[in-house]
Amino acid sequence: MKIKIVLGLLLILQSSLTFSQSSIIGFEAHQVAQQKNLEAEFDKMLSADNLDQWMKFMSAEPHYLGTAYGRKNAEWMVKQFKSWGYEAKIETYQVLFPYPKVRLLELIAPEKYKAKLTAVPVAGDAYTDQGDALLPSYNAFSTDGDVTAELVFVNYGIPADYEELEKRGIDVKGKIVIAKYYGSWRGIKPKLAAEKGAIGCIIYSDPKDDGFYAGDVYPKGAFKNATGVQRGSVMDMPLYPGDVLTPGYGATKNAKRLDRKDAPTITKIPVLPISYEDALPLLAALEGQVAPPSWRGALPITYHIGPGPAKVHLKLTFDWQLKPAHNVIAKLKGTDFPDQWVIRGNHHDAWVHGAADPVSGMVALLEEARAVGMLAKAGKKPKRTLIYCAWDAEEPGLIGSTEWVEDHLEELQQKTVAYINTDGNGRGFLGAGGSHSLEAMVKEVATDVMDPQKGVSVAERLGARDLLNGGDGNPGLYALGSGSDYTPFIQHAGIAALNIGFGGENSGGEYHTIYDTYAHYKRFKDPDLAYGIALAKTAGRIVLRLANAEVLPFEFGAWHTTVQGYLTEINALTTNMREAVEQHNAFIDKKVFSLTADPTQPFKQPVKKAIVPYVDFSPLHNALANLKVTVEALGEKSLVSLTSKETLNDKLMHAEQVLTFASGLPRRGWYRHQIYAPGFYTGYGVKTLPGVREAIEQENWEECQSQVTILATTLQKFDAHLQSILVLN
């Protein structure tokens, strides 16, 4: 009796101790312990000191595309990879990159003010005092231009803002607009301004979004001081990313190139980013209507919309040259399945020093690769081939990764299991986005990585935040829009992809400024690089599981639930639009707008809107209903016990490609994925079920119905693909 009790206790103890080791998706039960031991060994090899030293080294000088220091970093990484046992090389593309020659912005009426366009060096951070080495602030892929016109304040310069201007009877035709950063990806601002007839665009960081309003400014605190300027690309990436002259194919040395004047992703109007110090005199000189409350920032002025009397002169010319983009590609051949590739990447180019963006992620990748290499040297080689990549030219438009994917498209589509991306990293919470067929695997990994601050798993900490925000405590992957190098993989090539990082406790205003330095990072971001190590542990586990799993860890239950949720959203979207239009029209009948308008304020009588038709979504509902049956059957099937694993894995790794449509999305065929795309008018912001959703948003009902057909067909093919797994023995 006594013995039995003790034995019972032991069993309970053992089962609780080994609970987290009881299963790993894609691994047979008897292999789980071995993989977990491998991961434990991997963890032990990771050193925060390496991250620290490498960050200091890589971010010592500005290293944007085409710089000597960028090349030096690439060559240094190749050497490092080689020393860890990788076949490493630099693959270079020749890509168009504009360097600013003339940047002139002046207020010429009613007062004169010449914008300084220069951020000041700060005490205690010598990196900010490197003078001409610091890339002048500008927006890459702004067109050249020399324009003079009245100024109009357009808030964030997104579609809703132009609707508001329209309501107020304000036209930006022939004007220069000034828009705040945020609210959308920056490239949307000049794109939309040009569509509306503006002839120039200024973008500034309002201190409300990015300055003293948020917290103490650098160097006292982490936030943007009055002189800081966010650089950044304004290339029309939602059309296609990568080299503007070689859409859809690699920008190899002798590739055929578009004439620059024909390149559709260069902006139509000149655009320049400025600091809030420079924006203040411009905004203060505006008159006309007072901006609505949600438009107002934190500058100590009454925000007016204009147009004028402020009049500005904007002159921009660039040195348009082909520059070499040096991607570092490091391979570690798989023992069992050398032609199944797990690709892992982070970019290495930065706008200036880029300690946070991208070096914090880059050094975590390097340390992860070093540990994996050491394990391999010790005989623990991956079963599948690993390819570690350090991309160049991400900042100007995902150029390095896009050219590489375009250049190697067929082979990549054939061989790649998945692409795992990282970028800048910081202190806080796990952020994981990507293909929902990988959600179950990522969740398992997240329960095995400990949070450096809290002594619980990063999954548990993330779950706590989700509860606090009203969720169920079990958040899934976010959907990928754009903004980093996963885009060519998932959205063009149809390769399952993930984007992984930590953050939420590292806010600041250094993004794309001269203040994103090692000094800033060590004070405000992840001082002991503990979250860099957490990132290496997380991404490394994902890589090692993808590399060694008997059955590739794809799971379609979460995928189905998520996509079903998107369809529900789209249904609600049309219903809400319909109700809003009905109400709007009823309000016009009842004179609600005219009766409530203040007659001392400008008022433009709104007109009735076309009713929102009922769209036949049934093909989508049916396709997803059928998929549900398939997915559930697949969930009940023990894949690890199948004998035809080769066929199985081949089908699993190619499933994501079935979700693409060869002709791509309307008016932007480069984007082929039917579930995820960056928004045509949001930029980085994702649009799920993009063909259908954007047709609805643009009220293009004919296109909506045809996109429903394309999407339904895609889902049916996906169903057939999964059913072909279901019949495997």
Add this chain to the structure above:
Amino acid sequence: MKIKIVLGLLLILQSSLTFSQSSIIGFEAHQVAQQKNLEAEFDKMLSADNLDQWMKFMSAEPHYLGTAYGRKNAEWMVKQFKSWGYEAKIETYQVLFPYPKVRLLELIAPEKYKAKLTAVPVAGDAYTDQGDALLPSYNAFSTDGDVTAELVFVNYGIPADYEELEKRGIDVKGKIVIAKYYGSWRGIKPKLAAEKGAIGCIIYSDPKDDGFYAGDVYPKGAFKNATGVQRGSVMDMPLYPGDVLTPGYGATKNAKRLDRKDAPTITKIPVLPISYEDALPLLAALEGQVAPPSWRGALPITYHIGPGPAKVHLKLTFDWQLKPAHNVIAKLKGTDFPDQWVIRGNHHDAWVHGAADPVSGMVALLEEARAVGMLAKAGKKPKRTLIYCAWDAEEPGLIGSTEWVEDHLEELQQKTVAYINTDGNGRGFLGAGGSHSLEAMVKEVATDVMDPQKGVSVAERLGARDLLNGGDGNPGLYALGSGSDYTPFIQHAGIAALNIGFGGENSGGEYHTIYDTYAHYKRFKDPDLAYGIALAKTAGRIVLRLANAEVLPFEFGAWHTTVQGYLTEINALTTNMREAVEQHNAFIDKKVFSLTADPTQPFKQPVKKAIVPYVDFSPLHNALANLKVTVEALGEKSLVSLTSKETLNDKLMHAEQVLTFASGLPRRGWYRHQIYAPGFYTGYGVKTLPGVREAIEQENWEECQSQVTILATTLQKFDAHLQSILVLN
């Protein structure tokens, strides 16, 4: 056939023309036309020129309590009333009024700054250049004090803000707090600060709420410039308003008075209002935690909470004197029911010139009274007695009206039909609050008054705004809290009351500053005084219908619907509190707060809260269910055809008193009304079903249950009172 058609058209035309004349609540069908004709005549007599001239005259100089100009205005009004046929006189009370002798506020560390405490005169407005005649900015009924301490920023200084401070582990004990105006009535700020242990309180107008953020500042625009200071009383009015030394009885010359040190409505700590120019150096000198986003204002600084290192010295001494408050009381005797009084009032004292507050409302009342007087001289005398009142000493604490009501309490309760209040008035939408038994009458009136700008009735314009804001287009009366002279009538005496005004298109920052001048009003408020005329038409109609109705126009359907709504709110309040506590406690069990806290920020582990018990609201539900039957029966009864109208009207005019409870609300017996009261911790903001609601909010469950009993008994008495009408013949 042809003739028939024409006749039919004529009938349609006639019926549409006379539609609005088809009925008036309380009037027999055959009397409706006569009353409507009277109102049309009344309308024609009203002159905007009078309003303009009188406003210019009355607001030419500062006329706060005790000034020569205040007395001059009162005497001038008596003369005017007499010339219009009224018996008019001044009734004077001797009330305590503090005048500032010493006002010193200085930052003494880490830098030195001495607050200017002076608003600047502005070009184009000579009224602002009257030097010493302008009352220095201060908060009346601040105690004397001389304190030095570290500063803490407490946002609006309301209960939720102290909860936030508590969460962050910040204590104001022994500190001086600086709070923004708004978020509550100002008197709550020093009251709560003192309860929390602070030793001094500074109140400032943040430009976000009241300055350049809202619009261009004076004199360019209507809003508060950097030097403007809002004066105002901080007397603890939610305890009792009126003279601080004579609670509950008239402050007649020989009345027994409290010692000043025993006056419970004088603040416990010194408090001073300042401009944002003076607040800036103080706030900029704070360190410590960054204030949460919702706390941050529009000054160009990072808002920190402190405490310190900013240290301030605040010294205030006042000249505490009895001053004469001159109420103007003008009677026009009713022909048929001289002992049924319709009382109409507006205050005449202002903090400085008070063109908007109160003169804009005062001159509309005068013009209304003039027209009514002219009608009477022409033989169209009111059936009931009208009493027009111009109150003194409203600004320091509703003193003139309160002393008068307390002094004449018994007679007023016996004879008053209703009290109709107005105050500052402006351009825009009708705002009408008050006893819901008068809602049906007010709605009828609102359909008969045309909006000066839109060519539709003020009801239709208000309905349009309600639709725009998501309502059903048929808004009722708002419930009265406090903030003007209706308070002693409804909440102390139980006299049905209304508060009427126009606004919404006259925003600005002049409130209680030296900028509330005739010049400002004519530019930004109601330039042609058209809404002053609309106010006279609205209030005049209400007065004339109350004066002449066969049956007093009380109706209880809207009352019941409204009060039932309050009960529903209270039910939901406890449910929401219960769910919030349950979630809070569950979050503690799941470590949600500690796991999500940023370890680099101060964190105080929250503790579990007591569960919210289920309260027995059934006595209220039952009382209201019974009342519903009574009210519906009353709605079906033709009151105008009853023979016993004398009894009927007597019962109708005294119904509101049945809603009072003689011992008043807990800890503030002066407030007797069981349906409406100003909030103990909101000040002006109303709390409906206050005894029960505030017990819930304070989580005093024992008191809650006893207040349910009191309220249910009150409602039962009200039911019995209405039933006694039901049996009349």
